[in-house]
Amino acid sequence: MVDTEEIQVSFPYDNSGEDPTKTASDVQDEISREDTQNSCMKRLGWQVILIVILVVLFISVTGVLVIQINKHPSVPAESQHTAKEILTAWNISALLEIENSQLKQLLNSTYQNFTSLRSEYGQLKLLMNATLYNFTLLSAKKTQMSMLLKSILQEKTQLQVENEELNMLLNSTLENCNLIKEENGQLNQLLNDSLKIITLASEENKRLRQLLINERETNTQLKTVNQHQRSILFSDRLSFLWGFCNKSTLQCSRCPRGWVEHASRCFFLSQEIQKWEIARRDCLDRGGDLAVVLNAEDQAFLTNLTFQFVQAHPQVNFHSAWIGLQDMVKEGTHFWINGKPLKSGVIYWKQLEPNNALASWDKHNTGQDCVAIVPPRRIGQKGWLNSWDDIVCGGKRHYLCETTALNVI
Ligand SMILES: *[C@@H]1O[C@H](CO)[C@@H](O)[C@H](O)[C@H]1NC(C)=O
Ligand SMILES: *[C@@H]1O[C@H](CO)[C@@H](O)[C@H](O)[C@H]1NC(C)=O
Ligand SMILES: *[C@@H]1O[C@H](CO)[C@@H](O)[C@H](O)[C@H]1NC(C)=O
Ligand SMILES: *[C@@H]1O[C@H](CO)[C@@H](O)[C@H](O)[C@H]1NC(C)=O
Ligand SMILES: *[C@@H]1O[C@H](CO)[C@@H](O)[C@H](O)[C@H]1NC(C)=O
Ligand SMILES: *[C@@H]1O[C@H](CO)[C@@H](O)[C@H](O)[C@H]1NC(C)=O
Ligand SMILES: *[C@@H]1O[C@H](CO)[C@@H](O)[C@H](O)[C@H]1NC(C)=O
Ligand SMILES: *[C@@H]1O[C@H](CO)[C@@H](O)[C@H](O)[C@H]1NC(C)=O
Numbered sequence: 591m592v593d594t595e596e597i598q599v600s601f602p603y604d605n606s607g608e609d610p611t612k613t614a615s616d617v618q619d620e621i622s623r624e625d626t627q628n629s630c631m632k633r634l635g636w637q638v639i640l641i642v643i644l645v646v647l648f649i650s651v652t653g654v655l656v657i658q659i660n661k662h663p664s665v666p667a668e669s670q671h672t673a674k675e676i677l678t679a680w681n682i683s684a685l686l687e688i689e690n691s692q693l694k695q696l697l698n699s700t701y702q703n704f705t706s707l708r709s710e711y712g713q714l715k716l717l718m719n720a721t722l723y724n725f726t727l728l729s730a731k732k733t734q735m736s737m738l739l740k741s742i743l744q745e746k747t748q749l750q751v752e753n754e755e756l757n758m759l760l761n762s763t764l765e766n767c768n769l770i771k772e773e774n775g776q777l778n779q780l781l782n783d784s785l786k787i788i789t790l791a792s793e794e795n796k797r798l799r800q801l802l803i804n805e806r807e808t809n810t811q812l813k814t815v816n817q818h819q820r821s822i823l824f825s826d827r828l829s830f831l832w833g834f835c836n837k838s839t840l841q842c843s844r845c846p847r848g849w850v851e852h853a854s855r856c857f858f859l860s861q862e863i864q865k866w867e868i869a870r871r872d873c874l875d876r877g878g879d880l881a882v883v884l885n886a887e888d889q890a891f892l893t894n895l896t897f898q899f900v901q902a903h904p905q906v907n908f909h910s911a912w913i914g915l916q917d918m919v920k921e922g923t924h925f926w927i928n929g930k931p932l933k934s935g936v937i938y939w940k941q942l943e944p945n946n947a948l949a950s951w952d953k954h955n956t957g958q959d960c961v962a963i964v965p966p967r968r969i970g971q972k973g974w975l976n977s978w979d980d981i982v983c984g985g986k987r988h989y990l991c992e993t994t995a996l997n998v999i
């Protein structure tokens with residue numbers, strides 16, 4: 591728009607067809623046109639003068655010829671010839687006149703052509719100026735356009751690069767998306783599995799709970815039964831049996847509590863000390879009698895019992911423990927409490943025993959008639975099984991009782 595306006599401002603008479611106001615150039619034009627007109631007129635004047643001169647020349651030549659003819663009237667042939675010449679000259683004159691008018695017309699037409707050409711030239715000049723201007727404008731525009739094109743091309747290249755990058759990004763994103771989708775599927779599967787497991791577990795839990803409730807009920811019932819049975823168990827009538835059981839562990843043995851089983855018999859080593867007679871009474875009260883040594887196994891077991899006691903109670907001044915053997919009736923003849931005599935050649939005596947030694951405090955000189963086991967000082971010592979000693983029956987000693995073990999069918 592601006593361009594067009596400028597053009598219109600610069601060339602306001604271009605296409606309007608109105609009469610141009612006179613500018614300096616136009617005045618110049620006018621002047622130059624007048625010059626041209628003047629020169630034409632001058633040329634025309636020269637031609638006229640030339641023609642006049644020619645006519646004068648012709649007339650003067652003709653006059654000379656006539657004078658000469660008059661001078662020589664005697665010569666008719668010559669006269670005739672001269673007339674002919676005059677006619678020719680007349681012809682020539684006429685021809686010249688015609689030619690002159692033709693030239694005039696030509697000049698007029700040329701002039702007219704010239705005038706029209708001049709105006710055409712002016713128009714062409716204007717057109718060319720406009721065209722040039724348009725061309726300049728267009729070339730400027732073209733430069734702009736080419737610059738624009740260049741920048742657009744650059745932008746396009748950048749955009750292409752960016753596009754490629756974006757494509758790659760999109761691809762990687764798509765790949766990631768696919769991976770995530772896959773993972774999601776796996777997780778879904780896992781979740782489903784977990785849910786299934788949970789469902790199963792919850793069912794199992796329910797079942798177990800029911801079972802627990804049932805069990806609790808059973809338990810309560812059993813407790814009631816148990817309490818009933820307990821009341822029966824701990825009644826006085828069964829107190830004898832409890833002597834064979836540990837009430838806290840409910841473990842029962844074939845021997846009463848505190849007694850040790852050996853060879854289907856039960857043995858008891860007293861904590862207290864008593865004279866032989868009172869010791870025997872206590873064994874009887876406990877449902878047994880003083881211990882009898884039937885063989886080497888019995889001898890080893892009983893000796894070990896006293897040894898273990900000494901080991902376990904180092905603070906006790908343990909001298910010996912009575913067994914059921916004595917020679918109170920006849921000195922030197924030993925009898926067991928079951929009435930059986932001591933077999934001859936028994937080798938369980940300590941060295942130098944029995945000696946029936948008489949103690950200073952033995953005022954009645956009764957001697958040593960009751961037998962006790964003296965614990966050895968160490969295991970493996972020489973004479974481990976030779977532990978018997980005859981002692982005054984009134985001395986206070988620990989004692990070994992024995993009873994039969996319960997025969998459980
Ligand atoms: C003059 O011109 C006329 C016509 O053009 C012609 O017939 C005639 O013969 C001419 N005369 C002379 C003397 O040339
Ligand atoms: C030239 O021609 C124009 C018309 O064509 C006429 O009006 C004018 O008188 C002529 N001029 C001369 C000198 O013949
Ligand atoms: C003038 O121009 C016309 C047409 O443009 C042409 O026919 C004619 O011959 C020209 N006259 C001269 C003397 O150039
Ligand atoms: C052509 O245009 C320019 C400005 O556009 C002007 O200065 C110049 O005079 C013009 N020339 C002609 C012959 O019109
Ligand atoms: C110059 O450009 C204008 C507008 O673009 C147009 O109208 C005019 O015809 C053009 N002139 C030429 C001589 O091309
Ligand atoms: C993106 O992936 C499509 C199809 O998967 C492929 O045609 C294209 O070449 C890939 N583009 C890039 C930049 O990797
Ligand atoms: C998960 O379980 C539901 C119903 O139990 C089912 O519709 C869905 O397809 C399962 N999905 C997978 C990934 O197994
Ligand atoms: C019962 O057994 C426990 C464990 O063995 C024991 O600590 C406890 O002394 C025993 N009670 C009796 C009375 O033997």
Ligand SMILES: *[C@@H]1O[C@H](CO)[C@@H](O)[C@H](O)[C@H]1NC(C)=O
Pocket residue numbers: 890891894895898969
């Ligand atoms: C002595 O008795 C203890 C405990 O009962 C036992 O471990 C050990 O083997 C016994 N020793 C002998 C030599 O019998």
Ligand SMILES: [Ca+2]
Pocket residue numbers: 917921922946957958959960980
């Ligand atoms: Ca004696």
Ligand SMILES: [Ca+2]
Pocket residue numbers: 943944945946947958979980981
């Ligand atoms: Ca003795």
